[in-house]
Amino acid sequence: MFYSGILTEPGRKEVEIREAASLRQQRRMKQAVQFIHKDSADLLPLDGLKKLGTSKDTQPHNILQKRLMETNLSKFRGSRAPKDLSSQTNKLNQTKLGSSGKTEDEELIVVSCQCAGKELKAVVDTGSQHNLMSSACLDRLGLKEHLKALPVEEEMVSLPNKVKAIGQIEGLSLTVGAVPVECAALVVEDNDQPFSFGLQTLKSLKCVINMEKHHLVLGQMDREEIPFVGVDSAEAGE
Known part of the structure; x- marks a missing residue:
């Protein structure tokens, strides 16, 4: 329904x-x-x-x-x-x-000097105790036969610019201006500087560096002024 x-x-x-x-x-x-x-x-x-x-x-x-x-x-x-x-x-x-x-x-402080009858440009190096001569400079001056072996105490000497000493030369005679200089030097290989004066020699010469007037004053008795020379001249003197 x-x-x-x-x-x-x-x-x-x-x-x-x-x-x-x-x-x-x-x-x-x-x-x-x-x-x-x-x-x-x-x-x-x-x-x-x-x-x-x-x-x-x-x-x-x-x-x-x-x-x-x-x-x-x-x-x-x-x-x-x-x-x-x-x-x-x-x-x-x-x-x-x-x-x-x-x-x-x-x-660089460079002065002119005479060694073995030849002109030599020497760098004044207050950062080294020793005088340094390059082996090339030694040959040029004809002093190779005077090269001696280093003493045992000198073999381990510390040198600037990491150069290595191969020997030494004693009784080196130089003339700086009119001042005679008797010294020794360590001979090194691959040194850009032919020769440099170290502190030992500079002190013995009572050296005074006058940067204002560009000269050295040295000499134990008679003092003499040694003028600086240019770096180019030093390189040419090698």
């Missing part, structure tokens, strides 16, 4: 369940549509991001990709920076060393 327009209790509950399910589905669809059209950059935990519209360049995934590329680029530059800095530092140090070496050469 059918009753028009009248729903039984079970039928009414079924309709309500269907309507509730349909309503929930509509709400979910509405929320999904809203999320798609809404700029979601402000929903992500990203500092400094703002709503930037719907352009592709301003979407969260594009922003993240851009930031990732910037971070990687910064790391790459950071990894190269120490090497570049080290390279620049090395170049700067080499430039400084080259310029300082040139300055040291320009500041």
Whole structure:
């Protein structure tokens, strides 16, 4: 038997369940549509991001990709920076060393003297205790036959510029200006300076270095002024 327009209790509950399910589905669809059209950059935990519209360049995934590329680029530059800095530092140090070496050469104190009948340019070296003569200078002066072996106590002597003594020459006679000088010298290999006076001889001559007037004052009894000569002249005197 059918009753028009009248729903039984079970039928009414079924309709309500269907309507509730349909309503929930509509709400979910509405929320999904809203999320798609809404700029979601402000929903992500990203500092400094703002709503930037719907352009592709301003979407969260594009922003993240851009930031990732910037971070990687910064790391790459950071990894190269120490090497570049080290390279620049090395170049700067080499430039400084080259310029300082040139300055040291320009500041050498050189005087002219006579030895074995030949002119000799001698460097005044207050950084060494000993007089030093290069083996090339020894040959040029014809004094090679006077070369003697070093005493045991002199074999371990410390010399400037890491030069190595190969022997010594005693009773060396020089004339500086009009002042006669009797001294000994250590003979060294590969020395850029042909001959140099050390502190022992300079003290014995009561040497005074006058940088203002560019001369030496020396002599135990009769004092004499010995003018400096140029470095180029000293090199030519080898």
